[in-house]
Amino acid sequence: MLALVLLVTPLTVSAAATPASLAVSPSAARSGTQVRINAAGFPPNASGQLTFDGSASGMPKYRTSKSGTFSVMLTIPAAATAGTHTVAAQNTQKNGGKGGGAAAATGIVASAAVEVLAPTPTPAPTPTPTAPPTATPTAPPAATPTPTPAATPTPTPTATPTATPGSTPPAGDLQPSFPMRGAFYYPWFPEAWNQQGMNPFTKYHPTMGYYDSGSAYVIKQHVAAMQYGGIDMGIASWWGQGSRTDGRIPAILANTAGTSFRWTLYYEPEGSSDPSVAQLTSDLAYIRDRYASDPAFLRINGKFVVFVYADPADACGMADRWAQANAGIDAYVVLKVFTGFRNCASQPAGWHQYGPAVAASNQSGYSYTISPGFDKANEATRLGRDLTRWNQNIRDMVASNAPFQLVTTINEWGEGTSIESATEWNSDSGYGAYLDALHANGTGPVPAPTPTPTPTPTPTAKPTPTATPTPTPTPTPTPTATASTPPTPAPGDQVLLAAGDIAGCSSSGDEATAKLLAANSGTIITAGDNAYDSGTATEFANCFGPSWGAHKSRIKPAPGNHEYLTTGASGYYGYYGSAAGDPSKGWYAFDLGAWRIYALNSNCSQVGGCGAGSPQETWLRADLAANPRACVAAYWHHPRFSSGQHGSYVAYKPLWEALYAAGADVVINGHDHDYERFLPQDPSGQLDDAHGLTEFVVGTGGKNHYAFSGTFAPNSAAHDDATFGILKMTLHANSFDWQFLPEAGKTFTDSGSRACH
């Protein structure tokens, strides 16, 4: 551990009247501990990234105030050596909030020199702080998602083919046997949600939302879903060495460990080019050396398996190239069929069809492939969905006894061939009607006809050029487009609209979000900090009243800390009257359709605490016991879990424990001025898909934004810190849908569905 003394020399780059500068404090710190970075003279409402010696790794992002300042904590890298180091601030974009002036400059705005001195034997005067949480966060979406499979990078032939055939199977290698059921799988999200000017690029609404393929939770859910459907192995789309899909294979294999499920790769570059024999050899050796010995990789007769896509022009020459490339590798290669494939001199180990515009394809002796439908996001329907037909296709596939029985696809959402659960075909099992049918081998009951997909993707303002189009199998366009209809709420459904951190007289964000309230019927809940700066009666009247106040009769409020900057939150209770509950408590409950909803007061010191045995927690447990419901939601101001500047509040764990014990489903908070959704968790923050609560932080009511703290908390599934908006929840009798509605002119959204416990 080095003792550091930070000698700060502000440097200026800005030509503004007040030069941009950084200051670091305290002036002495240890490596691995946090120092504060204060900045002034920056452009207003700009966001950016801090770097340490040019590296952004582990460094926080920042967002400047309207006066061009910011202050963030920075952890000195533990590996920092004695000597001079540099902390720099680099603007990345201009925030469009009120008060913004000219566009902010990008690039380094200011930096400060930091002198790291040699360690001293004198103990530091303060206890060594624990390093900030290091749990691996969900990877944030790329700033500019590459539309699906980007061009295959130029591979580096890192592995020289050797005479050693095949992979080395682990001891006790457990593998499926023929006939085996497989499914094509696409680990290319979130980047593939945004393609061809559409985001999300799909006509459907996956139950897990617009997820990240790198999420361990998502991978495990997919493996569980496929196993439920009797699928033995996944065929993961692979775009070459160093591609994004390549980068996700290790996590896929790791998160399959301990199951009987197996993975192979779908070699995609053959679909858009004719890779040389040397290239194919290099790629096969790469797969062999990186993945093929993993217990979760598919092997047949000890040989690692690779499926190969192909383009319509491919013929026997492709089979020849693969035979040559595989001569010294001895992989189990399964090529995509083409006309005359059976007559080629070179014959791979297997053949398959990938043509989801056709419901079923029997390649006798090799494979049988079925498709639920083909309805690409920006095209007319090629193959409509029909669960009766799907069940028949499954029965035919099983009866064929083909060695490979294949499904196109698990999650090619852009082409609309997915069978994982979606709002459009969800089911009581949680896996959706198509996997239910596979589970029953096509012999189960057929649900009601599938509703027409609702195309809701929001075109982005600037269409993204498509580098490499999504593989388009068997193009047989149908000239008639599927008509779109808005979703119709079922009888008894209720709508809940939510946000916190709302109105200030100097901001216009609340006017923007109030327009969303005006456009949507339903009950409105506020997650605290209704009126800034201090929740006075005047601020409620003059700042909140003109915007959200127009919908006051629909509001069920909760107080935030700003309300209590006025003694007893008297402005808040005076404004809302009985709608806010007992002013000495601030908590209350109400029914909304089949749901029980709890408004809680997280200003604990004002109401006798929030811990176990406190008046509020005792009341909550009693009311939950007295009012059992299939679906329960609660909302308050301070979040139990958050990646924002204020972070996660462990103090609310007892409230979570009460809700969790009662089988509650949803928690909505504010406080951090951003949007964040967490995967279902238990009160300790562990993933718990069976009983966990889905938490939303919706501090997007309009006051202002500030950036995330730099590291996303575990299980953070969706996040945005630059969009005002509201959360719209449609409450069904046994499930709920969520959708973040952005302010006009913004495109960020997040939506999904989930069953109640």
Added chain:
Amino acid sequence: MSLSHVARRAASAAACLVLLAACGSGAAPPAGSPDAAASGAGSPAGASTAILQTSGEGPGGSEAFDLQPGDYVLTWSAAPAAGADMCHHRAALETTDEEIVQPVVDQDVTAAIADQQVPLDGQVAGTYYIDVNSDCAWTFRVDPRP
């Protein structure tokens, strides 16, 4: 503020009000009372008393207080609550319009920590408060920089 003072507060189940004077150990706060009080607009030049002094346990915050342009020092102490082995202490100095959110501490506390000083140099004028995300017993004090 002594370490033992913090420990005594940790033993108390409730936060208490401090306005430039300590409240008694175990004293329950008046219903609905704030955790802290401010002494009015601060001036770094020649001031001899704390601008803010507040204490509590668990999440919460101070009342609002004003700062004039200048240099200040924030002093905090924290200790696990009675019966707890550790706690996490996190806080930010913020303007009441939240245009400035200035983290001042974020660390685990396994034993009582007293009188940690955080320099607040070049503070801009404004109305501030301290937002506390903690399950510790804690104190905060803001003084003009000597």
